Amino acid sequence: MTPDGTPTPDGTPEAPGPPGSPSTPADPDTPAGGPAPASPARFTGSARPYRPGSDPYADHRSAPADFEAYADLADRRLGAGVIAANDEFFAERESLLLPGPAVFDPERFGPKGKIMDGWETRRRRGAAPDSPFPAPGDHDWALVRLGAPGVVRGVVVDTAHFRGNHPSAVSVEATAAPLSASAADLLDEGVPWTVLVPRTEVGGHAANAFAVGVERRFTHLRLRQYPDGGVARLRVHGEVVPDPGWLAELGTFDVVALENGGAVEDASDRFYSSPWNTILPGRSQRMDDGWETRRRRDRDGDWVRYRLAGQALVRAVEIDTACLKGNAAGFAALLGRDEHTGGDWFPITPRVPLQPDTAHRFLVGGPPVTHVRMEIFPDGGISRLRLHGSLTAAGAARLADRAERLA
Numbered sequence: 001m002t003p004d005g006t007p008t009p010d011g012t013p014e015a016p017g018p019p020g021s022p023s024t025p026a027d028p029d030t031p032a033g034g035p036a037p038a039s040p041a042r043f044t045g046s047a048r049p050y051r052p053g054s055d056p057y058a059d060h061r062s063a064p065a066d067f068e069a070y071a072d073l074a075d076r077r078l079g080a081g082v083i084a085a086n087d088e089f090f091a092e093r094e095s096l097l098l099p100g101p102a103v104f105d106p107e108r109f110g111p112k113g114k115i116m117d118g119w120e121t122r123r124r125r126g127a128a129p130d131s132p133f134p135a136p137g138d139h140d141w142a143l144v145r146l147g148a149p150g151v152v153r154g155v156v157v158d159t160a161h162f163r164g165n166h167p168s169a170v171s172v173e174a175t176a177a178p179l180s181a182s183a184a185d186l187l188d189e190g191v192p193w194t195v196l197v198p199r200t201e202v203g204g205h206a207a208n209a210f211a212v213g214v215e216r217r218f219t220h221l222r223l224r225q226y227p228d229g230g231v232a233r234l235r236v237h238g239e240v241v242p243d244p245g246w247l248a249e250l251g252t253f254d255v256v257a258l259e260n261g262g263a264v265e266d267a268s269d270r271f272y273s274s275p276w277n278t279i280l281p282g283r284s285q286r287m288d289d290g291w292e293t294r295r296r297r298d299r300d301g302d303w304v305r306y307r308l309a310g311q312a313l314v315r316a317v318e319i320d321t322a323c324l325k326g327n328a329a330g331f332a333a334l335l336g337r338d339e340h341t342g343g344d345w346f347p348i349t350p351r352v353p354l355q356p357d358t359a360h361r362f363l364v365g366g367p368p369v370t371h372v373r374m375e376i377f378p379d380g381g382i383s384r385l386r387l388h389g390s391l392t393a394a395g396a397a398r399l400a401d402r403a404e405r406l407a
């Protein structure tokens, strides 16, 4: 049985020990220090073979984890990439970071075998007829560059559709390097790697979630799978910790942009798409690349509350409804608040009408803010919010302190 009481599909017994505990004492076997976060549900065992004609996701095992409220630092749209892997015989490493769930087409075979949506290595073998099995430490690895440096709060290793060919265990380590580091740089013996997820048994066809309690800023991850197999998707949730020196040189920048340390704290509605999309880089290219709420049938409105990169003076605002045509928000207003003065919300822009598929620019003034609330009426979509401004001296100092503490 799994911790939530559901049976493992093939009856494989659960790994011994409490949820989230390392199941195999092997290298890397020691998580770095830090407060122990709540362990999400664990899945082990291989999942049943795919039943022809059935919905391939019908028996996919997953459970929501608290840390999924943080942005995905391994989002391709933020600039993340899988820069190397030791083997990708059956399926290429890049698929690990594709958006959306992995797809499975039971009829698709290629010259190398079953076409799988994920990263899949060949089967490992022992060295000789009398030792045909992989050695205990044998594994495959992939190196991932995060889209922005940050503190990792949790990792999801989703083995969707890998049934019988999933790894028996995984581990995740992290390091801090220049974002432009090459694979060779990262593979150097001298690179210090910190264990985020110790080698832990995982299930096939399951979103294996691991909370991480390491209070450090990282730029790259190493995912290992033991001894071999396939992983469909890797998600790395966490908080962006920008380079304070870089932001100081920029002077004026988008103080709500995810890459600069802005964040979504809460939103009224996430029905069609995530409010985090509004602070991603670049202009939105598709409707689902923005934030879209369901149709309201009451007399209220929708909203997103943002935490800025730091205390800042906002001077130029852009509210973009790109790719939202029949469903753009009708009107929008921005309010601000400074948590350091404990003040109430005050208007940054009045409620203004919006056009579909259009960028709207406003010059604004007012006192420093740490938080902004975007209100839309009555419902609909906003693709991007840009808040161009500059950190106050106190905001810049706090940011520099934080980066130093997390180094």
Ligand SMILES: NC(=O)NC(NC(N)=O)C(=O)[O-]
Residues within 6 Å of the ligand: 090, 112, 113, 114, 115, 116, 120, 122, 123, 164, 165
């Ligand atoms: N049926 C399979 O998926 N077999 C093999 N994998 C692929 N992709 O063909 C394997 O080794 O697991």
